[in-house]
Amino acid sequence: MKTLIQGVKGARDFYPEDMAFRSWLNRKLGDVSRMFGYQEYDGPFLERLELYAAKSGEELVKEQSFVFEDRGGELIALRPELTPSLARMVATRQNELLFPLRWWSFGPFWRYERPQKGRSREFFQWNIDLVGVNSREADTEMLAIGCTFFKEVGLSSNQVVIAINDRELMEAELTSLGISNESLKDVYRLIDRREKMSADAWDTYANDIGITEKQLLDIKDLLENKELWKKSAALSYIFNLLDGMGFLPYMQYDPNIIRGLDYYTGIVFEARDREGGRAIFGGGRYDNLVGDVGGQPAGGIGFAMGDVVIRLTLEKYKCIGELPVAPAKVLVTLFNQETVAPAIAIAAKIRTAGIPVEIYPEVAKLPKQFKYADRQKMRFILVLGPDEVISGKVSVKDLLDGKQSVVSLAEAIELISK
RNA sequence: GUGGCUGUAGCUCAAUGGCAGAGUGCUUGACUGUGGAUCAAGUUGUUGUGGGUUCGACCCCCAUCAGCCACCCCA
Numbered sequence: 001m002k003t004l005i006q007g008v009k010g011a012r013d014f015y016p017e018d019m020a021f022r023s024w025l026n027r028k029l030g031d032v033s034r035m036f037g038y039q040e041y042d043g044p045f046l047e048r049l050e051l052y053a054a055k056s057g058e059e060l061v062k063e064q065s066f067v068f069e070d071r072g073g074e075l076i077a078l079r080p081e082l083t084p085s086l087a088r089m090v091a092t093r094q095n096e097l098l099f100p101l102r103w104w105s106f107g108p109f110w111r112y113e114r115p116q117k118g119r120s121r122e123f124f125q126w127n128i129d130l131v132g133v134n135s136r137e138a139d140t141e142m143l144a145i146g147c148t149f150f151k152e153v154g155l156s157s158n159q160v161v162i163a164i165n166d167r168e169l170m171e172a173e174l175t176s177l178g179i180s181n182e183s184l185k186d187v188y189r190l191i192d193r194r195e196k197m198s199a200d201a202w203d204t205y206a207n208d209i210g211i212t213e214k215q216l217l218d219i220k221d222l223l224e225n226k227e228l229w230k231k232s233a234a235l236s237y238i239f240n241l242l243d244g245m246g247f248l249p250y251m252q253y254d255p256n257i258i259r260g261l262d263y264y265t266g267i268v269f270e271a272r273d274r275e276g277g278r279a280i281f282g283g284g285r286y287d288n289l290v291g292d293v294g295g296q297p298a299g300g301i302g303f304a305m306g307d308v309v310i311r312l313t314l315e316k317y318k319c320i321g322e323l324p325v326a327p328a329k330v331l332v333t334l335f336n337q338e339t340v341a342p343a344i345a346i347a348a349k350i351r352t353a354g355i356p357v358e359i360y361p362e363v364a365k366l367p368k369q370f371k372y373a374d375r376q377k378m379r380f381i382l383v384l385g386p387d388e389v390i391s392g393k394v395s396v397k398d399l400l401d402g403k404q405s406v407v408s409l410a411e412a413i414e415l416i417s418k
Numbered sequence: 419g420u421g422g423c424u425g426u427a428g429c430u431c432a433a434u435g436g437c438a439g440a441g442u443g444c445u446u447g448a449c450u451g452u453g454g455a456u457c458a459a460g461u462u463g464u465u466g467u468g469g470g471u472u473c474g475a476c477c478c479c480c481a482u483c484a485g486c487c488a489c490c491c492c493a
Contacts, residue, residue, distance in 0.1 A: 116486060117486070118493085123493065259492095261492095278493075279493065308493070309492095309493060365450095366452050370453040372453085374453040402453085
């Protein structure tokens with residue numbers, strides 16, 4: 001115990017029960033992705049730091065990336081997010097890819113942050129993107145995918161909500177308040193921090209970036225205006241389409257949603273537990289990213305969901321059923337030395353029938369073998385003792401109802417395959 | 419990166435500066451061919467790690483590592 005080498009801070013072990021959840025989640029989000037016609041892909045886990053340097057935002061690159069120098073002197077980062085890789089991959093084969101392009105992925109990411117509840121340094125993320133169109137229908141689809149996922153895993157609109165805003169709308173409103181294009185990014189940052197700072201500190205911060213008293217009051221009004229979306233033709237259109245799909249209860253307009261990543265250009269959104277906590281997923285429209293990494297301009301929209309927060313949320317609302325860890329539902333016992341060979345032969349025949357089987361891997365007392373099967377939550381036990389060997393039959397016990405019968409091998413296979 | 423809380427048996431947690439404990443689990447038996455339930459007996463420790471104070475440290479002090487919470491940021 002004392003000589004155990006500790007795991008890396010913020011990295012998690014996936015014991016079988018954790019892996020069962022990860023696989024379950026992978027299957028669920030894969031099902032939803034495929035339901036909308038999305039194709040699975042992946043990017044490399046390593047990228048040049050410069051891919052993120054210009055596009056993702058200062059903090060993510062300078063403070064939160066795992067970076068190292070390779071032997072050739074290149075600065076390499078463990079990917080902190082996928083969207084820049086996606087943009088690069090699209091730009092690389094722009095002339096051969098078929099657009100609109102619908103891609104999804106589920107894989108590991110790394111960010112050098114302080115681990116705590118809902119946040120680790122190594123985490124898995126579902127990324128889903130629709131690239132090559134800038135349309136309100138595309139925006140709607142991405143939101144519908146988020147809603148469908150929530151429905152699919154059993155999270156209701158009373159429990160979670162997708163808050164949405166439109167950066168174009170905000171840009172127009174802020175410009176009409178006399179805020180220059182140059183300070184727009186600063187004001188976005190200001191808005192993004194509103195609920196994270198004290199009122200006084202926020203006012204001071206606003207003053208520091210050159211916002212006048214009058215403008216500050218106007219911005220505050222703007223951020224209180226839950227009806228602001230009505231000024232956006234895009235948001236009105238999107239809400240209408242989502243209403244038609246029955247997803248409107250999941251949606252909520254919120255002028256405070258801005259998002260920290262610099263590359264978002266249109267609608268931005270994030271999903272949360274209605275009772276608070278970290279964002280479950282977040283995303284938005286990025287119409288310049290592919291162009292920024294050297295491709296022809298191509299718009300895109302997508303979002304990312306981390307495995308840590310969604311697991312906490314699903315556990316909180318008891319959305320995860322029993323996830324079987326043992327793949328075999330049948331245990332073949334080894335009664336004594338004489339019955340080992342016939343028992344192993346029977347197990348092999350059952351496998352030929354396509355049924356996963358475990359053999360107790362040594363001769364042992366039956367109570368011990370039964371207990372093992374029970375604790376593994378296996379359904380059936382096959383006993384092949386001297387009596388069965390003589391009669392040419394096997395005993396099959398169903399641990400669910402405790403009933404046991406002596407039958408032929410064919411009948412046993414029939415029993416356990418139900 | 420900043421501030422705070424915590425770390426004792428496999429797990430959950432006790433123990434005024436004075437013999438390190440309980441529940442649960444595990445092993446065995448009651449039941450020599452049958453799990454879950456019950457009962458009985460047994461078992462489990464360099465108190466995260468390294469220093470210091472003290473006659474004596476799980477307890478006080480320092481450092482360090484890890485987890486958690488609030489910031490920061492975000493999935």
